[in-house]
Amino acid sequence: MTSPSLKRLVLIGIGTGGLDQLTLAAVREINAADLILIPRKGASKADLADLRREICAQVLTNPATLIGEFDLPVRNEATHDYRERVEDWHDAIAQVWTQTIEEHLPGGKGQIALLIWGDPALYDSSLRIARRLPDVAVEVVPGLMSMNVLTAAHGITLNEVGEPFLVTTGRRLRDDGWPQGVDTLVVMLDGECSFRHLDPAGITIWWGAYVGMSSQILLAGPLQDMTPTIIETRAKARAERGWIMDIYLLRRHSTG
Amino acid sequence: MTSPSLKRLVLIGIGTGGLDQLTLAAVREINAADLILIPRKGASKADLADLRREICAQVLTNPATLIGEFDLPVRNEATHDYRERVEDWHDAIAQVWTQTIEEHLPGGKGQIALLIWGDPALYDSSLRIARRLPDVAVEVVPGLMSMNVLTAAHGITLNEVGEPFLVTTGRRLRDDGWPQGVDTLVVMLDGECSFRHLDPAGITIWWGAYVGMSSQILLAGPLQDMTPTIIETRAKARAERGWIMDIYLLRRHSTG
Numbered sequence: 026m027t028s029p030s031l032k033r034l035v036l037i038g039i040g041t042g043g044l045d046q047l048t049l050a051a052v053r054e055i056n057a058a059d060l061i062l063i064p065r066k067g068a069s070k071a072d073l074a075d076l077r078r079e080i081c082a083q084v085l086t087n088p089a090t091l092i093g094e095f096d097l098p099v100r101n102e103a104t105h106d107y108r109e110r111v112e113d114w115h116d117a118i119a120q121v122w123t124q125t126i127e128e129h130l131p132g133g134k135g136q137i138a139l140l141i142w143g144d145p146a147l148y149d150s151s152l153r154i155a156r157r158l159p160d161v162a163v164e165v166v167p168g169l170m171s172m173n174v175l176t177a178a179h180g181i182t183l184n185e186v187g188e189p190f191l192v193t194t195g196r197r198l199r200d201d202g203w204p205q206g207v208d209t210l211v212v213m214l215d216g217e218c219s220f221r222h223l224d225p226a227g228i229t230i231w232w233g234a235y236v237g238m239s240s241q242i243l244l245a246g247p248l249q250d251m252t253p254t255i256i257e258t259r260a261k262a263r264a265e266r267g268w269i270m271d272i273y274l275l276r277r278h279s280t281g
Numbered sequence: 282m283t284s285p286s287l288k289r290l291v292l293i294g295i296g297t298g299g300l301d302q303l304t305l306a307a308v309r310e311i312n313a314a315d316l317i318l319i320p321r322k323g324a325s326k327a328d329l330a331d332l333r334r335e336i337c338a339q340v341l342t343n344p345a346t347l348i349g350e351f352d353l354p355v356r357n358e359a360t361h362d363y364r365e366r367v368e369d370w371h372d373a374i375a376q377v378w379t380q381t382i383e384e385h386l387p388g389g390k391g392q393i394a395l396l397i398w399g400d401p402a403l404y405d406s407s408l409r410i411a412r413r414l415p416d417v418a419v420e421v422v423p424g425l426m427s428m429n430v431l432t433a434a435h436g437i438t439l440n441e442v443g444e445p446f447l448v449t450t451g452r453r454l455r456d457d458g459w460p461q462g463v464d465t466l467v468v469m470l471d472g473e474c475s476f477r478h479l480d481p482a483g484i485t486i487w488w489g490a491y492v493g494m495s496s497q498i499l500l501a502g503p504l505q506d507m508t509p510t511i512i513e514t515r516a517k518a519r520a521e522r523g524w525i526m527d528i529y530l531l532r533r534h535s536t537g
Binding site for chain 2 (some may be wrong): 040047053144150152153165169172173180184186188194
Protein backbone atom coordinates (compact mmCIF):
# COMPACT_ATOMS: atom_id res chain seq x y z
CA MET A 26 0.00 0.00 0.00
CA THR A 27 1.42 3.36 -0.99
CA SER A 28 1.21 5.90 1.80
CA PRO A 29 -0.41 9.23 0.88
CA SER A 30 2.54 11.05 2.44
CA LEU A 31 5.14 9.09 0.49
CA LYS A 32 8.31 11.02 -0.07
CA ARG A 33 11.02 10.28 -2.59
CA LEU A 34 14.60 10.45 -1.33
CA VAL A 35 17.23 10.58 -4.06
CA LEU A 36 20.85 9.86 -3.17
CA ILE A 37 22.84 11.66 -5.85
CA GLY A 38 26.46 10.65 -6.43
CA ILE A 39 28.37 13.85 -7.21
CA GLY A 40 31.83 12.45 -7.89
CA THR A 41 34.85 13.67 -5.98
CA GLY A 42 34.73 17.41 -6.23
CA GLY A 43 35.10 18.90 -9.67
CA LEU A 44 31.76 20.29 -10.83
CA ASP A 45 32.38 18.76 -14.25
CA GLN A 46 32.25 15.30 -12.68
CA LEU A 47 28.49 15.68 -12.28
CA THR A 48 26.45 13.57 -14.66
CA LEU A 49 23.55 15.03 -16.62
CA ALA A 50 21.26 12.84 -14.48
CA ALA A 51 22.71 14.37 -11.29
CA VAL A 52 22.09 17.90 -12.59
CA ARG A 53 18.54 16.93 -13.53
CA GLU A 54 17.80 15.39 -10.12
CA ILE A 55 19.29 18.36 -8.25
CA ASN A 56 16.84 20.57 -10.10
CA ALA A 57 13.93 18.18 -9.59
CA ALA A 58 14.29 18.33 -5.79
CA ASP A 59 11.92 20.17 -3.51
CA LEU A 60 14.55 20.05 -0.79
CA ILE A 61 18.31 19.44 -0.80
CA LEU A 62 19.79 18.34 2.54
CA ILE A 63 23.29 19.54 3.36
CA PRO A 64 25.09 18.12 6.42
CA ARG A 65 27.47 20.21 8.54
CA LYS A 66 30.18 18.82 10.82
CA GLY A 67 30.94 21.74 13.13
CA ALA A 68 33.90 23.74 11.89
CA SER A 69 35.44 20.80 9.99
CA LYS A 70 36.08 21.32 6.31
CA ALA A 71 35.88 17.55 5.86
CA ASP A 72 32.09 17.84 5.76
CA LEU A 73 32.42 19.24 2.22
CA ALA A 74 29.46 21.53 2.94
CA ASP A 75 31.16 24.28 0.91
CA LEU A 76 31.52 21.93 -2.03
CA ARG A 77 27.81 21.06 -1.85
CA ARG A 78 26.82 24.72 -1.56
CA GLU A 79 29.03 25.48 -4.56
CA ILE A 80 27.37 22.72 -6.62
CA CYS A 81 23.94 24.13 -5.75
CA ALA A 82 25.10 27.66 -6.60
CA GLN A 83 26.42 26.51 -9.97
CA VAL A 84 23.88 24.02 -11.27
CA LEU A 85 20.64 24.64 -9.37
CA THR A 86 18.36 26.73 -11.57
CA ASN A 87 15.02 25.75 -10.02
CA PRO A 88 13.97 28.71 -7.82
CA ALA A 89 11.50 26.52 -5.88
CA THR A 90 14.16 24.17 -4.51
CA LEU A 91 14.82 24.64 -0.80
CA ILE A 92 18.17 23.96 0.86
CA GLY A 93 18.07 22.50 4.36
CA GLU A 94 21.33 22.44 6.27
CA PHE A 95 21.58 20.36 9.42
CA ASP A 96 24.23 19.50 12.00
CA LEU A 97 25.46 15.93 11.72
CA PRO A 98 25.20 14.11 15.08
CA VAL A 99 28.49 12.89 16.51
CA ARG A 100 29.22 9.28 17.33
CA ASN A 101 28.99 8.39 20.99
CA GLU A 102 32.52 7.16 21.61
CA ALA A 103 31.42 5.94 25.08
CA THR A 104 29.61 3.05 23.37
CA HIS A 105 32.21 0.33 23.50
CA ASP A 106 30.97 -1.96 20.73
CA TYR A 107 31.89 -0.64 17.26
CA ARG A 108 28.86 -2.06 15.52
CA GLU A 109 26.45 -0.73 18.16
CA ARG A 110 28.16 2.67 18.04
CA VAL A 111 27.66 2.88 14.28
CA GLU A 112 24.04 1.64 14.46
CA ASP A 113 23.17 4.23 17.12
CA TRP A 114 24.85 6.92 15.06
CA HIS A 115 22.90 5.98 11.93
CA ASP A 116 19.67 6.04 13.98
CA ALA A 117 20.53 9.55 15.15
CA ILE A 118 21.28 10.74 11.61
CA ALA A 119 18.00 9.28 10.32
CA GLN A 120 16.21 11.22 13.05
CA VAL A 121 17.90 14.51 12.07
CA TRP A 122 17.06 13.89 8.39
CA THR A 123 13.42 13.30 9.35
CA GLN A 124 13.31 16.48 11.45
CA THR A 125 14.93 18.61 8.76
CA ILE A 126 12.57 17.23 6.10
CA GLU A 127 9.53 17.86 8.32
CA GLU A 128 10.73 21.38 9.02
CA HIS A 129 10.99 22.30 5.34
CA LEU A 130 8.26 20.15 3.82
CA PRO A 131 5.74 19.96 6.65
CA GLY A 132 3.40 17.01 6.38
CA GLY A 133 3.35 16.91 2.61
CA LYS A 134 4.84 14.85 -0.14
CA GLY A 135 7.99 15.90 -1.84
CA GLN A 136 11.28 14.99 -3.38
CA ILE A 137 14.36 15.23 -1.22
CA ALA A 138 17.94 15.04 -2.48
CA LEU A 139 21.21 14.26 -0.73
CA LEU A 140 24.47 15.00 -2.53
CA ILE A 141 26.76 12.05 -1.88
CA TRP A 142 30.51 12.46 -2.31
CA GLY A 143 31.63 9.85 -4.86
CA ASP A 144 29.02 7.12 -5.32
CA PRO A 145 26.37 6.06 -2.76
CA ALA A 146 27.40 2.41 -3.18
CA LEU A 147 30.98 2.76 -1.99
CA TYR A 148 31.98 3.15 1.66
CA ASP A 149 29.02 5.39 2.31
CA SER A 150 26.25 4.88 4.87
CA SER A 151 23.49 6.99 3.32
CA LEU A 152 21.65 3.99 1.86
CA ARG A 153 21.66 2.25 5.25
CA ILE A 154 20.43 5.42 6.97
CA ALA A 155 17.78 6.08 4.32
CA ARG A 156 16.27 2.62 4.89
CA ARG A 157 15.39 3.74 8.45
CA LEU A 158 13.00 6.46 7.23
CA PRO A 159 9.31 5.50 7.15
CA ASP A 160 7.17 6.34 4.09
CA VAL A 161 10.21 7.17 1.98
CA ALA A 162 11.03 5.62 -1.39
CA VAL A 163 14.79 5.63 -1.93
CA GLU A 164 16.47 6.04 -5.32
CA VAL A 165 20.12 6.25 -6.30
CA VAL A 166 21.82 8.28 -9.02
CA PRO A 167 25.29 6.80 -9.50
CA GLY A 168 28.37 9.04 -9.40
CA LEU A 169 32.04 8.79 -10.25
CA MET A 170 34.00 7.02 -7.53
CA SER A 171 37.37 8.23 -6.29
CA MET A 172 38.98 5.11 -7.78
CA ASN A 173 37.79 6.13 -11.26
CA VAL A 174 39.14 9.62 -10.77
CA LEU A 175 42.44 8.30 -9.38
CA THR A 176 43.07 5.93 -12.27
CA ALA A 177 42.01 8.53 -14.86
CA ALA A 178 44.38 11.11 -13.36
CA HIS A 179 47.28 8.64 -13.46
CA GLY A 180 46.27 7.24 -16.86
CA ILE A 181 46.25 3.65 -15.58
CA THR A 182 43.76 0.77 -15.57
CA LEU A 183 42.18 -0.78 -12.49
CA ASN A 184 42.76 -4.33 -13.69
CA GLU A 185 45.48 -6.12 -15.60
CA VAL A 186 44.16 -8.03 -18.65
CA GLY A 187 41.53 -10.51 -17.39
CA GLU A 188 42.73 -10.14 -13.79
CA PRO A 189 40.73 -9.26 -10.66
CA PHE A 190 41.29 -6.43 -8.20
CA LEU A 191 40.26 -5.96 -4.59
CA VAL A 192 38.84 -2.78 -3.10
CA THR A 193 39.62 -2.65 0.60
CA THR A 194 40.36 -0.41 3.59
CA GLY A 195 43.53 0.71 5.31
CA ARG A 196 42.57 -1.17 8.44
CA ARG A 197 42.15 -4.43 6.53
CA LEU A 198 45.49 -4.04 4.79
CA ARG A 199 47.17 -3.31 8.13
CA ASP A 200 45.52 -6.18 10.01
CA ASP A 201 45.53 -8.87 7.33
CA GLY A 202 48.44 -7.95 5.03
CA TRP A 203 48.33 -8.46 1.26
CA PRO A 204 45.36 -10.73 0.48
CA GLN A 205 45.76 -13.97 -1.42
CA GLY A 206 45.03 -14.45 -5.11
CA VAL A 207 45.06 -10.85 -6.25
CA ASP A 208 47.84 -8.55 -7.51
CA THR A 209 45.97 -5.22 -7.55
CA LEU A 210 44.50 -3.49 -4.49
CA VAL A 211 42.57 -0.24 -4.26
CA VAL A 212 42.84 1.07 -0.70
CA MET A 213 40.44 3.61 0.80
CA LEU A 214 39.77 5.01 4.28
CA ASP A 215 43.41 4.75 5.27
CA GLY A 216 44.33 7.39 7.81
CA GLU A 217 47.61 5.72 8.68
CA CYS A 218 49.46 5.03 5.42
CA SER A 219 49.10 1.30 6.01
CA PHE A 220 51.16 0.53 2.89
CA ARG A 221 54.24 1.18 5.03
CA HIS A 222 53.75 -2.18 6.74
CA LEU A 223 54.05 -4.16 3.48
CA ASP A 224 57.23 -5.67 2.13
CA PRO A 225 57.60 -3.16 -0.74
CA ALA A 226 59.56 -5.43 -3.11
CA GLY A 227 57.90 -5.57 -6.52
CA ILE A 228 55.01 -3.24 -5.57
CA THR A 229 54.14 -0.01 -7.39
CA ILE A 230 51.89 2.62 -5.81
CA TRP A 231 49.68 5.24 -7.48
CA TRP A 232 48.53 7.64 -4.78
CA GLY A 233 46.21 10.63 -4.89
CA ALA A 234 44.77 13.10 -2.41
CA TYR A 235 41.76 15.36 -3.05
CA VAL A 236 41.46 13.58 -6.43
CA GLY A 237 39.36 15.52 -8.90
CA MET A 238 39.54 18.74 -6.89
CA SER A 239 41.65 21.75 -7.79
CA SER A 240 43.97 20.87 -4.90
CA GLN A 241 44.61 17.34 -6.27
CA ILE A 242 48.01 15.84 -5.43
CA LEU A 243 49.33 12.80 -7.33
CA LEU A 244 52.37 10.64 -6.60
CA ALA A 245 53.40 7.34 -8.17
CA GLY A 246 56.36 5.01 -8.32
CA PRO A 247 57.95 1.94 -6.71
CA LEU A 248 56.54 1.60 -3.18
CA GLN A 249 60.03 1.35 -1.73
CA ASP A 250 60.99 4.78 -3.08
CA MET A 251 57.63 6.50 -2.61
CA THR A 252 56.73 5.53 0.95
CA PRO A 253 58.57 8.38 2.76
CA THR A 254 57.50 10.96 0.17
CA ILE A 255 53.83 10.02 0.40
CA ILE A 256 53.84 9.94 4.22
CA GLU A 257 55.45 13.39 4.30
CA THR A 258 53.26 14.90 1.56
CA ARG A 259 50.11 13.55 3.19
CA ALA A 260 51.00 14.90 6.65
CA LYS A 261 51.86 18.32 5.25
CA ALA A 262 48.70 18.58 3.13
CA ARG A 263 46.53 17.49 6.04
CA ALA A 264 48.14 20.00 8.40
CA GLU A 265 47.73 22.82 5.88
CA ARG A 266 44.09 22.14 5.03
CA GLY A 267 42.87 20.63 8.29
CA TRP A 268 41.56 17.52 6.52
CA ILE A 269 42.53 15.03 3.84
CA MET A 270 40.84 12.45 1.67
CA ASP A 271 43.18 10.11 -0.16
CA ILE A 272 43.17 6.81 -2.01
CA TYR A 273 45.76 4.61 -3.66
CA LEU A 274 46.21 1.67 -5.96
CA LEU A 275 48.90 -0.95 -5.31
CA ARG A 276 50.03 -3.39 -8.00
CA ARG A 277 52.35 -6.30 -7.36
CA HIS A 278 54.38 -7.66 -10.23
CA SER A 279 52.99 -11.07 -10.84
CA THR A 280 55.35 -13.66 -9.43
CA GLY A 281 54.08 -16.23 -11.94
CA MET B 282 61.07 17.14 -26.43
CA THR B 283 57.55 17.84 -27.58
CA SER B 284 57.00 16.82 -31.15
CA PRO B 285 55.57 19.55 -33.42
CA SER B 286 52.94 17.07 -34.61
CA LEU B 287 51.85 16.09 -31.11
CA LYS B 288 48.26 15.00 -30.95
CA ARG B 289 46.06 14.71 -27.89
CA LEU B 290 44.01 11.53 -27.58
CA VAL B 291 41.22 11.71 -25.01
CA LEU B 292 39.57 8.49 -23.83
CA ILE B 293 36.14 9.54 -22.65
CA GLY B 294 34.18 7.26 -20.34
CA ILE B 295 30.53 7.50 -21.38
CA GLY B 296 28.92 5.25 -18.76
CA THR B 297 26.77 2.32 -19.79
CA GLY B 298 24.29 3.72 -22.23
CA GLY B 299 21.89 6.30 -20.91
CA LEU B 300 22.78 9.71 -22.30
CA ASP B 301 22.18 11.19 -18.86
CA GLN B 302 25.10 9.13 -17.54
CA LEU B 303 27.49 11.46 -19.36
CA THR B 304 29.42 13.80 -17.08
CA LEU B 305 29.70 17.50 -17.85
CA ALA B 306 33.41 16.87 -18.51
CA ALA B 307 32.55 14.19 -21.09
CA VAL B 308 30.19 16.58 -22.90
CA ARG B 309 32.87 19.28 -22.88
CA GLU B 310 35.56 16.94 -24.24
CA ILE B 311 33.26 15.58 -26.95
CA ASN B 312 32.79 19.14 -28.15
CA ALA B 313 36.48 19.98 -27.83
CA ALA B 314 37.46 17.18 -30.23
CA ASP B 315 38.62 17.76 -33.78
CA LEU B 316 37.88 14.12 -34.52
CA ILE B 317 35.79 11.46 -32.81
CA LEU B 318 36.68 7.86 -33.67
CA ILE B 319 33.85 5.33 -33.80
CA PRO B 320 34.66 1.61 -34.16
CA ARG B 321 32.44 -0.78 -36.13
CA LYS B 322 32.34 -4.56 -35.68
CA GLY B 323 30.70 -5.75 -38.88
CA ALA B 324 26.96 -6.23 -38.44
CA SER B 325 27.23 -6.84 -34.71
CA LYS B 326 25.17 -4.57 -32.49
CA ALA B 327 27.62 -5.29 -29.67
CA ASP B 328 29.94 -2.65 -31.11
CA LEU B 329 27.57 -0.02 -29.70
CA ALA B 330 28.27 2.14 -32.76
CA ASP B 331 24.63 3.27 -32.76
CA LEU B 332 24.92 4.33 -29.13
CA ARG B 333 28.02 6.39 -29.94
CA ARG B 334 26.37 7.97 -32.99
CA GLU B 335 23.34 8.80 -30.83
CA ILE B 336 25.55 10.47 -28.21
CA CYS B 337 27.21 12.55 -30.91
CA ALA B 338 23.80 13.45 -32.38
CA GLN B 339 22.52 14.56 -28.99
CA VAL B 340 25.41 16.36 -27.33
CA LEU B 341 27.83 17.38 -30.10
CA THR B 342 27.20 21.04 -30.91
CA ASN B 343 30.61 21.90 -32.39
CA PRO B 344 30.13 21.96 -36.19
CA ALA B 345 33.87 21.60 -36.78
CA THR B 346 34.14 18.19 -35.10
CA LEU B 347 34.69 15.35 -37.57
CA ILE B 348 33.49 11.79 -37.01
CA GLY B 349 35.73 9.00 -38.26
CA GLU B 350 34.26 5.53 -38.34
CA PHE B 351 36.55 2.56 -38.83
CA ASP B 352 36.26 -1.22 -38.96
CA LEU B 353 37.70 -2.92 -35.92
CA PRO B 354 40.24 -5.60 -36.90
CA VAL B 355 39.37 -9.13 -35.84
CA ARG B 356 41.54 -11.28 -33.63
CA ASN B 357 43.57 -13.89 -35.43
CA GLU B 358 42.25 -17.05 -33.79
CA ALA B 359 45.00 -19.05 -35.53
CA THR B 360 47.51 -17.58 -33.08
CA HIS B 361 47.62 -20.22 -30.40
CA ASP B 362 49.00 -18.20 -27.50
CA TYR B 363 46.29 -16.04 -25.86
CA ARG B 364 48.66 -13.28 -24.80
CA GLU B 365 50.28 -13.06 -28.24
CA ARG B 366 46.87 -13.08 -29.92
CA VAL B 367 45.75 -10.11 -27.82
CA GLU B 368 49.03 -8.22 -28.33
CA ASP B 369 48.83 -8.68 -32.12
CA TRP B 370 45.21 -7.55 -32.08
CA HIS B 371 46.04 -4.42 -30.10
CA ASP B 372 48.87 -3.66 -32.55
CA ALA B 373 46.39 -3.96 -35.43
CA ILE B 374 43.86 -1.67 -33.72
CA ALA B 375 46.56 0.93 -33.04
CA GLN B 376 47.42 0.85 -36.74
CA VAL B 377 43.80 1.42 -37.78
CA TRP B 378 43.48 4.29 -35.30
CA THR B 379 46.62 5.87 -36.77
CA GLN B 380 45.34 5.47 -40.34
CA THR B 381 41.91 6.89 -39.51
CA ILE B 382 43.46 9.84 -37.69
CA GLU B 383 45.86 10.54 -40.59
CA GLU B 384 42.98 10.33 -43.04
CA HIS B 385 40.90 12.97 -41.23
CA LEU B 386 43.61 15.16 -39.71
CA PRO B 387 46.41 14.80 -42.27
CA GLY B 388 49.84 15.65 -40.88
CA GLY B 389 48.59 18.24 -38.44
CA LYS B 390 48.00 18.49 -34.75
CA GLY B 391 44.62 17.92 -33.29
CA GLN B 392 42.50 16.53 -30.52
CA ILE B 393 41.03 13.07 -31.01
CA ALA B 394 38.33 11.52 -28.83
CA LEU B 395 37.27 7.93 -28.28
CA LEU B 396 33.99 7.22 -26.52
CA ILE B 397 34.64 4.35 -24.11
CA TRP B 398 31.72 2.30 -22.81
CA GLY B 399 31.83 2.50 -19.00
CA ASP B 400 35.19 3.72 -17.74
CA PRO B 401 38.54 3.37 -19.58
CA ALA B 402 40.12 1.88 -16.43
CA LEU B 403 37.91 -1.19 -16.18
CA TYR B 404 38.25 -4.24 -18.43
CA ASP B 405 39.00 -2.05 -21.43
CA SER B 406 42.07 -2.12 -23.65
CA SER B 407 41.98 1.39 -25.08
CA LEU B 408 44.68 2.72 -22.72
CA ARG B 409 47.00 -0.15 -23.68
CA ILE B 410 46.32 0.44 -27.39
CA ALA B 411 46.73 4.22 -27.07
CA ARG B 412 50.21 3.77 -25.59
CA ARG B 413 51.29 2.26 -28.91
CA LEU B 414 50.67 5.50 -30.85
CA PRO B 415 53.72 7.70 -31.41
CA ASP B 416 53.53 11.46 -30.79
CA VAL B 417 50.24 11.15 -28.98
CA ALA B 418 49.53 12.45 -25.47
CA VAL B 419 46.83 10.34 -23.82
CA GLU B 420 44.28 11.68 -21.35
CA VAL B 421 41.36 10.01 -19.60
CA VAL B 422 37.94 11.38 -18.68
CA PRO B 423 36.43 8.96 -16.14
CA GLY B 424 32.95 7.54 -16.67
CA LEU B 425 30.38 5.61 -14.69
CA MET B 426 31.17 1.91 -14.54
CA SER B 427 28.56 -0.79 -14.97
CA MET B 428 29.02 -1.79 -11.31
CA ASN B 429 27.93 1.70 -10.21
CA VAL B 430 24.91 1.54 -12.45
CA LEU B 431 24.05 -2.01 -11.28
CA THR B 432 24.21 -1.14 -7.59
CA ALA B 433 22.29 2.12 -8.09
CA ALA B 434 19.54 0.31 -9.99
CA HIS B 435 19.21 -2.30 -7.23
CA GLY B 436 19.61 0.29 -4.45
CA ILE B 437 22.44 -1.67 -2.81
CA THR B 438 25.99 -0.93 -1.70
CA LEU B 439 29.14 -2.47 -3.15
CA ASN B 440 30.69 -3.12 0.25
CA GLU B 441 29.39 -4.14 3.65
CA VAL B 442 30.48 -1.75 6.44
CA GLY B 443 34.30 -1.63 6.44
CA GLU B 444 34.50 -4.80 4.31
CA PRO B 445 36.35 -5.36 1.01
CA PHE B 446 34.95 -6.53 -2.32
CA LEU B 447 36.58 -8.19 -5.30
CA VAL B 448 35.95 -7.31 -8.94
CA THR B 449 36.64 -10.32 -11.12
CA THR B 450 35.70 -12.18 -14.30
CA GLY B 451 33.44 -15.12 -15.07
CA ARG B 452 36.41 -17.21 -16.12
CA ARG B 453 38.19 -16.61 -12.80
CA LEU B 454 35.09 -17.50 -10.80
CA ARG B 455 34.65 -20.69 -12.87
CA ASP B 456 38.30 -21.75 -12.65
CA ASP B 457 39.13 -20.74 -9.09
CA GLY B 458 35.79 -20.79 -7.25
CA TRP B 459 34.88 -18.30 -4.53
CA PRO B 460 38.08 -16.49 -3.50
CA GLN B 461 39.30 -16.44 0.09
CA GLY B 462 38.83 -13.58 2.52
CA VAL B 463 36.03 -11.72 0.77
CA ASP B 464 32.23 -11.99 0.97
CA THR B 465 31.27 -9.70 -1.94
CA LEU B 466 32.16 -10.31 -5.59
CA VAL B 467 31.38 -8.20 -8.65
CA VAL B 468 31.58 -10.43 -11.72
CA MET B 469 32.02 -9.10 -15.25
CA LEU B 470 32.76 -10.63 -18.67
CA ASP B 471 30.83 -13.78 -17.86
CA GLY B 472 29.36 -15.34 -20.98
CA GLU B 473 28.57 -18.60 -19.23
CA CYS B 474 26.65 -17.80 -16.04
CA SER B 475 29.56 -19.10 -13.99
CA PHE B 476 27.62 -18.56 -10.75
CA ARG B 477 25.89 -21.85 -11.49
CA HIS B 478 29.04 -23.73 -10.45
CA LEU B 479 29.00 -22.30 -6.91
CA ASP B 480 27.40 -23.93 -3.88
CA PRO B 481 24.51 -21.43 -3.64
CA ALA B 482 23.89 -21.78 0.10
CA GLY B 483 23.91 -18.38 1.80
CA ILE B 484 24.62 -16.43 -1.40
CA THR B 485 22.44 -13.61 -2.76
CA ILE B 486 22.74 -12.41 -6.37
CA TRP B 487 21.92 -9.00 -7.86
CA TRP B 488 22.05 -9.37 -11.65
CA GLY B 489 21.59 -6.86 -14.44
CA ALA B 490 21.76 -6.86 -18.22
CA TYR B 491 22.05 -3.73 -20.41
CA VAL B 492 22.26 -1.77 -17.15
CA GLY B 493 21.53 1.91 -17.60
CA MET B 494 19.97 1.40 -21.04
CA SER B 495 16.26 1.54 -21.81
CA SER B 496 16.30 -2.25 -22.22
CA GLN B 497 17.73 -2.79 -18.71
CA ILE B 498 16.75 -6.08 -17.04
CA LEU B 499 17.22 -6.57 -13.28
CA LEU B 500 16.86 -9.73 -11.20
CA ALA B 501 17.81 -10.34 -7.58
CA GLY B 502 17.33 -12.92 -4.85
CA PRO B 503 18.84 -15.99 -3.23
CA LEU B 504 21.23 -17.60 -5.73
CA GLN B 505 19.56 -20.98 -5.26
CA ASP B 506 16.19 -19.65 -6.43
CA MET B 507 17.46 -17.22 -9.07
CA THR B 508 19.93 -19.38 -11.01
CA PRO B 509 17.46 -20.95 -13.47
CA THR B 510 15.57 -17.68 -13.96
CA ILE B 511 18.71 -15.71 -14.75
CA ILE B 512 20.08 -18.37 -17.12
CA GLU B 513 16.76 -18.43 -19.00
CA THR B 514 16.28 -14.64 -19.03
CA ARG B 515 19.84 -14.10 -20.25
CA ALA B 516 19.55 -16.63 -23.07
CA LYS B 517 16.24 -15.20 -24.23
CA ALA B 518 17.43 -11.57 -24.16
CA ARG B 519 20.60 -12.48 -26.01
CA ALA B 520 18.70 -14.38 -28.68
CA GLU B 521 16.24 -11.54 -29.17
CA ARG B 522 18.81 -8.74 -29.42
CA GLY B 523 21.76 -10.65 -30.88
CA TRP B 524 24.07 -9.52 -28.07
CA ILE B 525 24.14 -9.09 -24.33
CA MET B 526 26.21 -7.27 -21.74
CA ASP B 527 25.57 -8.26 -18.14
CA ILE B 528 27.11 -7.99 -14.70
CA TYR B 529 26.28 -9.24 -11.24
CA LEU B 530 27.11 -8.85 -7.58
CA LEU B 531 27.26 -11.87 -5.27
CA ARG B 532 27.19 -11.52 -1.51
CA ARG B 533 27.78 -14.36 0.90
CA HIS B 534 26.34 -14.15 4.36
CA SER B 535 29.31 -13.83 6.62
CA THR B 536 29.96 -17.15 8.30
CA GLY B 537 31.64 -15.38 11.24
